[in-house]
Amino acid sequence: MQDTQQRFKKRGVDYDVSEVMFGLPREYYQSEAIYQEELEKIFYQRWILACREEEVPEPGDYLTVPVGEESIIVVRDEQGQIHAHFNVCRHRGTRICMEEKGQFASGFIQCPYHAWRYKLDGHLKAAPLMKDAPGFQKTDNPLFSAHVGLWGGFVFINLAEEPAPFEDEMGALFGKFEDWKLPELRIAHQLSYTLSCNWKLILQNYQECYHCPGVHPLLSRWTPFRSAVHDCFDGAVIGGYMEMSEPGGSMTMDGKAAAPPVCNVSGDDLQRVHYYSVFPSLLLSPHPDFVLYHRIRSVAVGQIRNDCFFLLHPDVIGEPKHMERFQSAIEFWDMTNRQDWRVCEQMQLGLTSRRFERGRYSPQEDMLYALDKEVLKALGHVLPE
DSSP states (O other), X not given: OHHHHHHHHHTTOOOOTTSOOBOOOTHHHHOHHHHHHXXXXXXXXXXXXXXXXXXXXXXXEEEEEEETTEEEEEEEOTTSOEEEEESSOTTTOOOOOOSSEXXXXXXXXXXXXXXXXXXXXXXXXXXXXXXXXTTOOGGXXXXXXXXXXXXXXXXXXXXXXXXXXXXXXXXXXTTTTGGGTGGGOEEEEEEEEEESSOHHXXXXXXXXXXXXXXXXXXXXHHSOGGGOEEEEOSSSEEEEEEEOSSTTBOSSSSSBOSSSOOTTOOGGGGGEEEEEEETTTEEEEEOSSOEEEEEEEEXXXXXXXXXXXXXXXXXXXXXXHHHHHHHHHHHHHHHHHHHHHHHHHHHHHHTTOXXXXXXXXXXXXXXXXXHHHHHHHHHTOOOOO
């Protein structure tokens, strides 16, 4: 324990690793009642990753984003501004869009039931025959809108009526990763998974490498698990980086770079892979040669959808020789992801046992303890000592 305390102190982390750390009780991964509370107090109140700006590139392009039991339309208007609207007509509540993505070719959002028509910014344009309804005003009936926050080419949405300011909740990200020029990068590849586990298990798995020697032998070869440095411990953004053992390397099947360094990445960052979780829906991992991110969408108390994206500069995407080489990174992370998903699903199964209560965290799992405290804070729960 003394060695661990010195290690954290040397890295400038103000964290008392002598604190006794226990995980959450099993009910936080199994209880439908707690899950419904998480929907109300976390997913409907916090900033959620929706998409990349490039996924709605032209006016009228849209995506539908599931958030718990809600559906949100993310659309770009004629002025290039991105909006988020609840996917529900103001007339009688019909769900307007059923497709995951599309294009409002007419320049309007139209309900398929009674043809109420809305501008892309959500204002009601036409409501057939409603001019005879006493006191009806189109200005009183825009689409219900969600809030939009933009950072690094990512689009975040918040369903709360009065959310915490985006800058306050995501402030730890601002100024980070400037050398990667994230807004200029584009999606080069996507992997999608459906997992039978609670959403918190994925965030926890991502933020510790205590499991790496046994679960990820190849990853542990390229990034020794004791090399982790953490610089964000509180709030929506937590994480840090790990040192890579292969000079000029990356996280690939052979440990060598998959592409040229991203934009202006240089110096120490050429030997580091960063891991940040942005509570509750984004896992962000800038590498020297690409950016990997996971978009976490909770489907049920024991099920999630995880979309894993790889970002590269357009110049790299346009070069077949680079993309051929990049397959090594895709293969590596698909293998590593599946190794993680297997143990997370096994943990979900184990947590069905009524004998399990609360497990003791190791010093290597301090970030999980921070995540747990963020969950409890959001829910307003206090666990007994």
